[in-house]
Amino acid sequence: MSILVVLELKDGKVKPVSLSAVTCAKLLSQKTGLLYNVALIGAPSDSAVEEASHLGAQKVFVCSEEHLKHYTAENFKIAVVKIAELSGAKYVISVASSLGKDLMPRVAAKLGAGMASEIIEVIDGETFKRNMYAGTVIATVRLKSDIKVLTVKGTAFEKAEKVSSKSEIHKVEVKEVFEGKRFVELRETKSARPELTEASVVVSVGRGIKGPENIKIAEELTDVLGGALGASRAVVDAGWLPNDYQVGQTGKTVAPQLYIALGISGAIQHVAGMKDSKFVVAINKDPEAPIFQIADAGLVADLFQAVPELTQKLKKLKEQSMG
Amino acid sequence: MKILVTAKRTPDPYSKIKLKPDGSGIDTSNIKFVINSFDEIAIEEGLRKKEKFGGEVVVVSIGTQECVEQIRTALAMGADRGILVDTGGRYLDQLGVAKILARIVEDEKPDLVILGKQAIDDDANQVSQILAELLGWPQATFASKVDIDLNSKKAVVEREVDGGIEVDEVSLPAVISADLRLNQPRYASLPGIMKARQKPLKTVKIEDLKVDVSPSVEVLKFEAPPQRQGGKKVKDVDELIQALKESKVLPF
Ligand SMILES: Cc1cc2nc3c(=O)[nH]c(=O)nc-3n(C[C@H](O)[C@H](O)[C@H](O)COP(=O)(O)OP(=O)(O)OC[C@H]3O[C@@H](n4cnc5c(N)ncnc54)[C@H](O)[C@@H]3O)c2cc1C
Ligand SMILES: Nc1ncnc2c1ncn2[C@@H]1O[C@H](COP(=O)(O)O)[C@@H](O)[C@H]1O
Numbered sequence: 001m002s003i004l005v006v007l008e009l010k011d012g013k014v015k016p017v018s019l020s021a022v023t024c025a026k027l028l029s030q031k032t033g034l035l036y037n038v039a040l041i042g043a044p045s046d047s048a049v050e051e052a053s054h055l056g057a058q059k060v061f062v063c064s065e066e067h068l069k070h071y072t073a074e075n076f077k078i079a080v081v082k083i084a085e086l087s088g089a090k091y092v093i094s095v096a097s098s099l100g101k102d103l104m105p106r107v108a109a110k111l112g113a114g115m116a117s118e119i120i121e122v123i124d125g126e127t128f129k130r131n132m133y134a135g136t137v138i139a140t141v142r143l144k145s146d147i148k149v150l151t152v153k154g155t156a157f158e159k160a161e162k163v164s165s166k167s168e169i170h171k172v173e174v175k176e177v178f179e180g181k182r183f184v185e186l187r188e189t190k191s192a193r194p195e196l197t198e199a200s201v202v203v204s205v206g207r208g209i210k211g212p213e214n215i216k217i218a219e220e221l222t223d224v225l226g227g228a229l230g231a232s233r234a235v236v237d238a239g240w241l242p243n244d245y246q247v248g249q250t251g252k253t254v255a256p257q258l259y260i261a262l263g264i265s266g267a268i269q270h271v272a273g274m275k276d277s278k279f280v281v282a283i284n285k286d287p288e289a290p291i292f293q294i295a296d297a298g299l300v301a302d303l304f305q306a307v308p309e310l311t312q313k314l315k316k317l318k319e320q321s322m323g
Numbered sequence: 324m325k326i327l328v329t330a331k332r333t334p335d336p337y338s339k340i341k342l343k344p345d346g347s348g349i350d351t352s353n354i355k356f357v358i359n360s361f362d363e364i365a366i367e368e369g370l371r372k373k374e375k376f377g378g379e380v381v382v383v384s385i386g387t388q389e390c391v392e393q394i395r396t397a398l399a400m401g402a403d404r405g406i407l408v409d410t411g412g413r414y415l416d417q418l419g420v421a422k423i424l425a426r427i428v429e430d431e432k433p434d435l436v437i438l439g440k441q442a443i444d445d446d447a448n449q450v451s452q453i454l455a456e457l458l459g460w461p462q463a464t465f466a467s468k469v470d471i472d473l474n475s476k477k478a479v480v481e482r483e484v485d486g487g488i489e490v491d492e493v494s495l496p497a498v499i500s501a502d503l504r505l506n507q508p509r510y511a512s513l514p515g516i517m518k519a520r521q522k523p524l525k526t527v528k529i530e531d532l533k534v535d536v537s538p539s540v541e542v543l544k545f546e547a548p549p550q551r552q553g554g555k556k557v558k559d560v561d562e563l564i565q566a567l568k569e570s571k572v573l574p575f
Contacts, residue, residue: 105452114539145539180461294553
């Protein structure tokens with residue numbers, strides 16, 4: 001019996017955010033005495049396999065087939081289930097990325113497992129905490145099934161660190177292919193900025209930015225801080241920024257050191273995605289905007305005046321400190 | 324084509340959620356219930372496909388008799404027929420809901436099932452994927468665009484994923500889950516509401532479906548999250564910079 005962590009790959013490399021699932025496995029390991037294994041499915045590079053072998057796992061299962069080069073839930077499910085069975089997994093865990101959310105319920109259904117989505121805490125081997133109602137409620141859930149499937153909220157668990165010991169590496173072959181689905185393409189949002197979920201500074205824009213031509217005001221601030229740009233749903237719905245910029249209940253969850261909300265009202269669905277940020281700044285011209293209730297520093301101002309001024313002054317400060 | 328959609332009864336997303344004092348659940352006394360936001364989008368998509376290709380849209384809700392309200396709303400939007408699975412108020416987990424939907428799919432044999440990507444009460448985001456697996460069908464979750472080709476019996480679906488938009492082709496029948504930007508749901512018109520009263524609505528008792536829905540996921544308690552200590556204001560940009568310096572969160 002063991003715990004299985006499904007790591008996620010991007011361009012052959014381990015996605016850092018998926019290391020939070022390893023930390024969850026470590027906690028479960030302490031509570032249950034079970035050891036954990038990790039799975040790399042798709043087209044892992046040699047360095048990804050090397051990295052995965054230094055995560056304190058008993059074994060690294062590598063499943064690298066031509067038909068798994070592009071992710072589909074149907075084909076990855078076959079691989080995950082095979083590895084889960086091979087390794088006698090009692091828990092199957094991944095991070096709640098869009099891939100994890102798509103894949104893991106399907107895995108759970110196949111394994112006849114109960115599943116808890118986006119857990120934020122491990123209480124014991126069968127009890128977990130997770131958000132409901134857009135983060136306005138925390139539920140304690142218990143999984144009673146023999147096998148348990150979990151996705152973890154990336155911001156709720158640290159990323160597992162490298163260890164010096166090395167895990168055994170096992171190659172796994174999967175020949176079965178699901179016929180009814182074909183990956184066509186990924187239209188990737190290109191950005192030179194850090195990943196939204198990894199960045200230590202996030203500047204997010206809301207409807208208050210008025211139009212796509214004004215986004216650059218926020219971008220200039222973002223770049224002085226070396227941060228990532230995010231957005232409210234209103235901005236993404238309007239087509240001013242791509243879908244993967246959305247922060248919130250149904251978008252991404254971020255917990256940077258510094259979160260700056262520009263022209264965002266602070267609806268619960270937005271707050272759900274950023275309330276664990278360390279320090280929150282809000283700039284909004286409406287003193288009653290709910291975002292101020294959760295801001296550590298709220299500035300009631302017109303963002304078209306305040307933001308350029310803030311950017312200029314921070315730029316100076318940065319130049320001074322770089323000396 | 325025949326399309327199956329759902330109308331889960333959930334609190335209005337803009338209502339304030341309060342807990343019962345004993346933490347056993349949500350205080351529903353002052354809450355307005357509506358169709359789950361994502362299901363509204365799923366229903367709208369079903370209607371648009373019917374308008375394009377002809378056929379029928381069947382709407383399912385699983386819950387108490389109160390869900391009739393949500394089914395009627397979907398019928399008023401333009402769905403043809405409703406099925407209420409009356410649970411008598413018993414608690415179901417996502418696997419239970421998916422098993423019931425799978426049973427209905429067996430009976431109804433739709434060409435396409437469109438669900439919401441997540442229910443805004445439990446925020447689970449599981450049922451579509453579980454249902455697809457139970458049926459052995461392909462899934463296209465988090466859809467923001469669905470193009471159907473009836474000749475080849477395929478759908479090309481644009482999906483909202485972490486890195487941008489992923490495009491997948493699925494053969495029908497398939498399960499699709501709707502994301503926010505798939506469409507803008509219509510309002511039920513007055514004539515629509517009048518017509519809805521005449522449309523067939525069948526109630527099925529959960530026992531009669533003969534599926535094992537004993538949950539493997541239990542909710543033990545609900546609690547309020549720790550409140551962020553916010554609310555501090557600064558008077559101008561200089562004070563803001565001072566606050567940033569003191570908080571030591573600046574990267575320089
Ligand atoms: C099912 C569901 C899921 C959702 N999921 C999400 C989600 O994941 N993420 C999300 O963000 N939202 C989500 N929403 C939407 C959410 O409820 C809000 O509608 C949305 O967050 C509002 O975006 P906003 O704050 O940019 O716009 P608004 O609420 O319109 O706020 C704009 C703000 O800008 C301020 N402003 C205007 N002009 C200026 C100016 N010149 N200077 C300074 N301030 C100015 C205004 O005072 C106002 O407070 C969801 C909703 C539903 C129903
Ligand atoms: N009780 C229900 N009745 C009808 N549909 C449901 C029900 N519960 C869940 N669903 C469907 O499954 C989707 C995802 O729900 P969930 O996995 O609970 O987040 C919802 O958007 C609905 O389409």
